[in-house]
Amino acid sequence: MDLRELESALPRVEAWIDGYISAHREVAVPLATRGFSRLGLYFSHSTLQTTQVAYVPKVITPPLEQLGVSGFNDFEHGSYWGITYKDFFFIDSSLRDSESDHFHEAVHIVQWRELGAKKFLFLYAKGLKEDGYWNCVLEVMAYQNQTKFDKGTPIPNFEMELAQVVRHEAERAGLG
Ligand SMILES: [Zn+2]
Known part of the structure; x- marks a missing residue:
């Protein structure tokens, strides 16, 4: 990958993400309504309320190759228990009651919020590629x-x- 390839494909990746979110909006629930007892010790009530959760039989990544982003085959074909897109996360149905997995995805929610779509996708892609x-x-x-x-x-x-750590890492990666 070079970052320019990702940059030119970004509108398509984001459009795919928006479509995927829209397709699940009706089955999603605010994280705050799930009744987990410990998430509130770490995340604000407003974060738990604005975060949407959908349970899916299979967690999928965007079809990057098809969207014109090459070099992420392993990521694209890996299997995942959860994935976060913007203020929305998807969790494998079998982990519906795993507060720990919801915690993990809620960390990504904060990352998306701090970075916005473009910087999140850049930083994630850069990390995958380099590390x-x-x-x-x-x-x-x-x-x-x-x-x-x-x-x-x-x-x-x-x-x-x-x-703060998220913003610092973005700066360190030259994304200011
Ligand atoms: Zn993760």
């Missing part, structure tokens, strides 16, 4: 905090600090 899925910065942030959540470690001002 791979498990080491890309936006996933590391989600997995490391999920581990703390799983252990019950309190993280004061979590959402605010997270937003």
Whole structure:
């Protein structure tokens, strides 16, 4: 991939994401209504209310190759338990009651909100390309905090600090 290829394909990727979200809007529910007891210790009520969750039999990535973004075959054909697009996330139906997986995706919600679609997609793609899925910065942030959540470690001002780290990483990647 070069970032210019991604940049020219971005409107198509975003259009696919918007269409995918629209197709699930009716079956989605606000995260706040799921009755999880610990998410509110980490995320603000407004974040939990504006985040939409849909449960799907299979979590899918955008069809990047078809949309003109090459070089992401492994990512595109991987299998995932959850994925976040904008203020909306999708979780495999079998994990409907896993608060931990909802926590992970809610971290991505904050990342999307702080970065906006363009910067999120750039930073995610750059990370995948240079560091791979498990080491890309936006996933590391989600997995490391999920581990703390799983252990019950309190993280004061979590959402605010997270937003700051996200902005810092974007600057570090030259996305200012
Ligand atoms: Zn993730």
